[in-house]
Amino acid sequence: MRGNGTNMTKISAKNVNVFYGSKQALFDVSLDIMDKEVTALIGPSGCGKSTFLRCLNRMNDVIDICKVEGSIKMDELELNSRKLDVVRLRENVGMVFQKPNPFPKTIYENVSYGPTIHGMAQSKSELDQIVEMSLKKAALWEEVKDRLDEIGTGLSGGQQQRLCIARAISVSPEVILMDEPCSALDPIATAQIEELIDDLKKEHTIVIVTHSMSQAARVSQKTGFFHLGKLIEFGDTEKIFKNPDNQQTQDYITGRFG
Amino acid sequence: MNEAKRKLLNKRYRAEANFKLFGQIAIGLALLFLAVFMYKIFSKGYTAFQKTWIVTEVHYDKELMLIETDNPSLEDLENADYYDIANKAMTRLDPSLPEEDDRQLIQMVAFTYEQEVKNHLLKNPSLLGKIVPIRLTASDDLDQVHKGNYPRDIPEEDRRVNDYQLKIYDMLNERGDILSKFNLSFFTNPDSREAELAGIASSFMGTVFSILVCLAFSFPIAVLAAIYLEEFAPKNKFTDFIEVNINNLAAVPSIVFGLLGLGVLLAVFNLPRSTPLVGGITLSLMTLPTIIIAARASLKAVPPSIREAALAMGASNMQTTMHHTVPLSMPGTLSGTIIGLAQALGETAPLILIGMVAFVNTIPGTPVDPAASLPVQIYIWSESAERGFVEKVSACIMVLLGFLILMNLAAQIIRHKFERKWN
Numbered sequence: 001m002r003g004n005g006t007n008m009t010k011i012s013a014k015n016v017n018v019f020y021g022s023k024q025a026l027f028d029v030s031l032d033i034m035d036k037e038v039t040a041l042i043g044p045s046g047c048g049k050s051t052f053l054r055c056l057n058r059m060n061d062v063i064d065i066c067k068v069e070g071s072i073k074m075d076e077l078e079l080n081s082r083k084l085d086v087v088r089l090r091e092n093v094g095m096v097f098q099k100p101n102p103f104p105k106t107i108y109e110n111v112s113y114g115p116t117i118h119g120m121a122q123s124k125s126e127l128d129q130i131v132e133m134s135l136k137k138a139a140l141w142e143e144v145k146d147r148l149d150e151i152g153t154g155l156s157g158g159q160q161q162r163l164c165i166a167r168a169i170s171v172s173p174e175v176i177l178m179d180e181p182c183s184a185l186d187p188i189a190t191a192q193i194e195e196l197i198d199d200l201k202k203e204h205t206i207v208i209v210t211h212s213m214s215q216a217a218r219v220s221q222k223t224g225f226f227h228l229g230k231l232i233e234f235g236d237t238e239k240i241f242k243n244p245d246n247q248q249t250q251d252y253i254t255g256r257f258g
Numbered sequence: 259m260n261e262a263k264r265k266l267l268n269k270r271y272r273a274e275a276n277f278k279l280f281g282q283i284a285i286g287l288a289l290l291f292l293a294v295f296m297y298k299i300f301s302k303g304y305t306a307f308q309k310t311w312i313v314t315e316v317h318y319d320k321e322l323m324l325i326e327t328d329n330p331s332l333e334d335l336e337n338a339d340y341y342d343i344a345n346k347a348m349t350r351l352d353p354s355l356p357e358e359d360d361r362q363l364i365q366m367v368a369f370t371y372e373q374e375v376k377n378h379l380l381k382n383p384s385l386l387g388k389i390v391p392i393r394l395t396a397s398d399d400l401d402q403v404h405k406g407n408y409p410r411d412i413p414e415e416d417r418r419v420n421d422y423q424l425k426i427y428d429m430l431n432e433r434g435d436i437l438s439k440f441n442l443s444f445f446t447n448p449d450s451r452e453a454e455l456a457g458i459a460s461s462f463m464g465t466v467f468s469i470l471v472c473l474a475f476s477f478p479i480a481v482l483a484a485i486y487l488e489e490f491a492p493k494n495k496f497t498d499f500i501e502v503n504i505n506n507l508a509a510v511p512s513i514v515f516g517l518l519g520l521g522v523l524l525a526v527f528n529l530p531r532s533t534p535l536v537g538g539i540t541l542s543l544m545t546l547p548t549i550i551i552a553a554r555a556s557l558k559a560v561p562p563s564i565r566e567a568a569l570a571m572g573a574s575n576m577q578t579t580m581h582h583t584v585p586l587s588m589p590g591t592l593s594g595t596i597i598g599l600a601q602a603l604g605e606t607a608p609l610i611l612i613g614m615v616a617f618v619n620t621i622p623g624t625p626v627d628p629a630a631s632l633p634v635q636i637y638i639w640s641e642s643a644e645r646g647f648v649e650k651v652s653a654c655i656m657v658l659l660g661f662l663i664l665m666n667l668a669a670q671i672i673r674h675k676f677e678r679k680w681n
Binding site: 102 | 492
């Protein structure tokens with residue numbers, strides 16, 4: 001799968017250290033995420049890949065004891081700065097979670113929530129349009145167009161996750177973070193989401209954390225392998241999977257540990 | 259299977275059977291107590307919902323009423339004298355009775371008989387000059403005799419109803435002139451010194467006003483405190499300290515709050531004594547921690563994934579809380595609130611301290627009018643020596659229990675109807 005990236009760096013992380021209280025979760029992580037590409041982060045459980053992902057939209061702020069050091073730049077904006085307006089940041093960096101978490105509200109309200117709080121639609125018809133566009137991009141429109149006023153949590157797991165993706169792209173973020181988006185889904189729903197990721201990268205930069213190495217190989221252009229809080233190896237997906245430089249990466253990918 | 263193993267297995271089965279049996283015994287005992295309690299109250303109280311009337315005839319005689327005009331206006335009727343015709347209405351039951359013994363008959367009806375005679379005419383002015391049947395409220399002693407609550411076989415000098423009155427009663431009863439009807443006045447009358455006239459209207463309204471005041475004070479304060487503590491406050495020693503103290507507040511005996519109401523609301527702020535306003539504020543101190551604890555628990559029960567979803571969409575903390583967390587926690591908060599109010603409903607001690615135990619024979623129209631409350635009314639009536647109040651106490655308990663059951667039912671319905679299943 002070839003990238004259609006612009007070969008421009010979107011996010012550049014330098015020497016990122018993360019601490020939960022006195023426990024260090026990430027050690028000196030530095031990596032560049034390219035614009036309009038899919039970057040996959042793989043590694044065994046507890047390796048820090050989700051922690052790193054949550055640095056990119058400052059979701060770690062929710063955890064009181066979490067402290068982030070180092071520099072993360074998105075374009076020219078320093079993300080790890082006290083002065084950063086996290087509300088503006090999250091408007092630009094959407095997130096899809098491991099477990100589908102639609103709001104217990106209607107399908108329409110789920111998708112229209114972001115545009116509404118960010119004042120993106122001037123009129124009801126404009127809002128309708130955004131909702132329709134987002135659901136179409138998330139490949140959910142055909143399935144739900146006649147029941148937009150039904151509760152989002154009543155959909156199947158795969159549909160719920162696509163609804164969450166529609167919700168995330170409703171505010172046209174530049175970057176979409178996905179934290180193991182398929183781990184709660186069956187293979188068919190997984191395939192749909194993967195197809196969707198391939199489509200979305202035309203307009204969005206995507207960072208995906210995944211446990212499935214085959215998924216990383218299928219959807220991503222760049223892959224980073226984390227182990228025990230360290231970024232062991234980062235590079236083109238093809239290279240990582242076919243000819244990794246590091247023995248640990250080799251062992252993990254071939255299933256010898258992890 | 260060897261012998262030891264079989265033994266062990268049998269022992270385990272036996273232990274389970276025994277445990278089940280003990281559980282069933284416990285439930286049986288609880289139900290038995292409840293049944294005895296209910297039977298006691300209902301068997302004593304149901305008669306209070308019946309009222310006894312004596313039917314007689316009254317002659318609206320213009321002369322005796324001292325009306326001089328031919329065409330008296332309503333005002334003339336208002337100012338007329340009803341004493342003689344009311345007395346005559348009673349003495350006509352036994353014309354052979356010497357005049358000096360009139361009181362014997364008059365004591366058989368409530369002391370408001372003159373008023374009742376008057377009201378009857380004011381309602382139908384055309385009855386003037388006619389002899390018409392009228393029903394008068396029986397005295398509480400006769401009422402108790404009619405309901406069979408009064409032993410007739412004790413010596414006459416120990417009885418409040420003498421032999422002559424019993425003879426008249428039996429005669430009237432045989433003629434069908436003793437009526438037993440639904441006791442509407444129990445619900446529409448304020449308290450009275452006379453059992454046959456006493457009703458729960460003033461204490462019922464007092465309770466309603468107290469609960470409304472309590473709700474108005476405690477709900478907003480408690481919900482705001484809970485939201486702040488749960489969603490915004492930093493987690494540190496100071497907030498831990500506050501949490502411990504809220505829990506302590508919930509365990510403080512209610513009479514202490516009564517003293518606080520007396521010392522602060524009445525003595526310092528000079529709020530009107532014996533009013534539902536003061537009662538409600540005092541009760542809200544008790545309800546406050548209950549609602550805070552319920553609201554915090556239901557805020558905690560909202561899964562973090564919903565908060566994360568909203569935050570990740572770029573909602574501010576405030577928006578996340580107001581758009582998502584608080585609406586989702588409302589059913590739990592509301593049912594906790596109703597349970598807190600139901601507790602406040604049955605509270606007696608603090609209300610006695612702030613003076614809501616006073617004898618109130620008016621129906622309060624606002625929260626700043628003096629009033630009693632249902633549990634205090636029970637207390638007041640249970641102290642009365644007259645037999646007529648015994649059934650009133652039970653009846654008042656029934657009304658209070660009905661109120662409580664309704665509120666708990668509402669809490670249950672809210673919980674069931676709006677409870678969300680998190681997947």
